Amino acid sequence: MPDVGDLVTARLTVDPADGTTNALLLVTRPDGTTVLPVVTGADGGATWTAPVTYTLAGLWRLTWTVTGTGAGVEHETVSVAPAPGPTAGVRVYATTTDLANYLRAAPPVDSEQLLEAASRMLDARVLRWCRYEVDTGGLPANPSVAAAIGRAVCAQVAWWDDVGDSRGAAGVGYGSVSIGSVNLGRSVTGVSGDDSAARQIAPQVWDELQDAALHDVLTIGGLSSGVCW
Incomplete structure (x- = not known):
């Protein structure tokens, strides 16, 4: 399980794939906002990767949309833990x-x-x-x-x-x-x-x-x- 602040590489494998295959990644944060990270293809369209930085604790949804050969949509839900350490603004009386x-x-x-x-x-x-x-x-x-x-x-x-x-x-x-x-x-x-x-x-x-x-x-x-x- 990743923590807040982790930078990970999201990965998708497409089979079958060829030169017409293309992939797009939509990342939906726990607060509902979205981001489209830069996606890189390799292996003739069979492998796609994108950097994702988890900035909030909660559930993140990664949605891959593939067009061309191997077209389809794949969803992944990632649970992100808060960064280790005390909660900001909470009184803690002992170390x-x-x-x-x-x-x-x-x-x-x-x-x-x-x-x-x-x-x-x-x-x-x-x-x-x-x-x-x-x-x-x-x-x-x-x-x-x-x-x-x-x-x-x-x-x-x-x-x-x-x-x-x-x-x-x-x-x-x-x-x-x-x-x-x-x-x-x-x-x-x-x-x-x-x-x-x-x-x-x-x-x-x-x-x-x-x-x-x-x-x-x-x-x-x-x-x-x-x-x-």
């Missing part, structure tokens, strides 16, 4: 170095995606309730808070590794969890992806956010970080 140090082991090869997913999850389900100073990029301004949230994100990634699931594909119900004065509960009947262990907040996340060093710099609803939820 792969942070994760390696937290795990005390080499991080998984998909660490960037996991750290991004964990950051999104904690943003939506934990950090939205927490109050702390942020910089212009929305990241914690206080070094102690930044370090604690980074460790919390790493803890979530480590939890996913422990349960063997980071997407909630394995539906595993749980009973109830208490964080301070808040009780969370789910029925174990009719288990869905949202009930899986992967969708739970890792217990270690709460340990990191309740660090004594965060007193008065990380709060929730006017309360201390000791009951952050």
